Amino acid sequence: MADDEAPAVGHGFHSGTVPLTTAYNGETYELKDPTRGNMSGYLDGRNSAGSVESVLFTDTDNEWGDGTKSDKASQAVDAQYAATKAWDYFANVHGRKGFDGEGRALNLHGRIPGVPLPNGRPAYQKERDDRPARITYASPGQERGKDVLYKQVDIATLDLVGGAFAMGIASTEAGLPSLDDTPGHPELEEPYAIGAATADIFGTMVEFYANNRVDRPDYLIGERFTAGFPAGTFNDPVSMAKPSVGCWITKIRTEKGPALHFFYLLAVGSNPTEGEASPTCNGMPVTGIGNDKAAKIWYRALTEYFAEKTDYAAARIATLKAAADLYGAHSLEYNTVNAAWSAVSVSGSNPIPGGQTPYTVNPGDQDAVVKTAVSLQLAATNPGGRPLTYTAVGLPPGLTIDAASGLISGTPTKTGDYRVTVGVTDTLHAQSTTWFMWYVA
Incomplete structure (x- = not known):
């Protein structure tokens, strides 16, 4: 153990009681992790001169926070713990050390009233001439905006802080833009969406990696952030x-x-x-x-x-x-x-030609009469020779498909024009679809 490395206990609102690693400077304990690039927790505020000042969190007994949502140290515990889990997830699962791959940490900065928070959630902020790259989050008591009545507290959750850490990777490794890069640049709108999704994907994976007993893993984004506010303040979390x-x-x-x-x-x-x-x-x-x-x-x-x-x-x-x-x-x-x-409507060419994908043969448009039985056998090419599963969506009411044989049968019960999408999938998940119209008179 390094001389200044000290095992600590944190009490977070979102994370509960968790282990942390801090540093001892000979007089007091600092929220600084020597084992993870000296990743540190700060509180940002305005000093008497009106400028923003960052103050490192310190403690006398190395037991941090009281676990309540009104306590600044408890939220600092949540942020530090989440960033620790993000660091460990990328190191242990993907072999990446630090957000930049070279062991550099993203420090955590809690914002207090008077210091705006970007985008209303923990955010990765790029390196500038006057400061290194970092993650910012709201501290208890911050208002989100002048026209909003609620308070912005308790947002340092595993998935949101982990997502901000991942956005640092997306920006550093791939150059994907943040929201601040997109105004006036429509060509960056979809790349921003890919970057934002990257943050939420890996924020969710950090949540699963941590497997915390309080903030349990799921596929909801910011669910504890939402739950920490008065009912009806926020929309439902993203699923x-x-x-x-x-x-x-x-x-x-x-x-x-x-x-x-x-x-x-x-x-x-x-x-x-x-x-x-x-x-x-x-x-x-x-x-x-x-x-x-x-x-x-x-x-x-x-x-x-x-x-x-x-x-x-x-x-x-x-x-x-x-x-x-x-x-x-x-x-x-x-x-x-x-x-x-x-399945999400993004299709295109095959970057690696070949394979043995089965293809559904389009049966052509079909006619039927209501209350008169019909039967249509679908066909498909099967170059791989693997078992096939057939599907059909949009069938006229009264008709069903046999998934194993591809036989559509039944008696139409309602007149109308129906667009039917049929598809076939093999046991290696290769699949294709086609569609036709079924007119029921």
């Missing part, structure tokens, strides 16, 4: 399984929802045995490959293929290449990446 915008469309360029939806489908799937069902945009099922593989694919794409102007189309190609690097071209993992992107 990766069912984000408000879960399908990519060109008119919503700054939305991170499709990327979060993609990751959930890749990791968990559309209809898991455990966890929340996640409807797909194309009606096709997706079977997840697990958090570990999904996160490793996104991390490799981030560090090897993402760039400043990576948009959704480029992110799809990057993650396919990453999956091929890690697990092989046209492997189950590769095919699941492709299926998950298609």
Whole structure:
């Protein structure tokens, strides 16, 4: 143990009682972690001259905070603990030391009234001439805005602070823009969405890595941040399984929802045995490959293929290449990446030609008469020779499909024009879809 390294106990509002590593300077304990790049916790405020001043948190007995949401030291514990878990997650899972890969820490700065907080949540702030890169978060008592009546407290959660740490990686490694970079630069709107999604994806993975008994892991973003405020103050937390915008469309360029939806489908799937069902945009099922593989694919794409102007189309190609690097071209993992992107309406070319993807044969438009039985056998090419599963979405009421055989049958019960999407998937998750109209008179 280094001379100034001291095991400490912290009492956080979000994290509960947790271990920390601090430093002893010979007179007092400092919220500074010598084992993780001297990562330190500060309180920012305005001094008598009106300028912002950062003061390092110190303590006399090395037991930090009282666990209440009104205590500044307790929130500093939450922030320090979350950043510690983020550091350890990237070091132990991805082999990355510090946010920059070279062992540098992101210090934690709690803001008090009079010092604005960017974006209303813990935020990564780039290095400037007058200060190093850091994470800022709100301290108890800060108002969010002059037209808002609530107080902004208790936001130093595992997923939000972990996400800010990950945004530091996204900015440093790939040059992905932050929100401050996008005004007046529409070409950066989708890259910002990819960066914001990266933050939430890895913030969630940090939450799972920590497996904290108070802030339990889930696929909700900022759920404890939301719960810490008066009822009705905030909208519901973002759900990766069912984000408000879960399908990519060109008119919503700054939305991170499709990327979060993609990751959930890749990791968990559309209809898991455990966890929340996640409807797909194309009606096709997706079977997840697990958090570990999904996160490793996104991390490799981030560090090897993402760039400043990576948009959704480029992110799809990057993650396919990453999956091929890690697990092989046209492997189950590769095919699941492709299926998950298609399931959020992001499609495109195959960056690695070949494979044995089955293709549904389009049966052409169909006519039927209400209350008259029909039967339609779907066909599909199957170059891989693996068992196939058929799906159909949008069938006229009264009709069903046999998933194993692809036979659509039944008796239509309602007249109308129906757009039917049919698809086929093999056991390596390779899949394809096509659509036709079914007119019921």
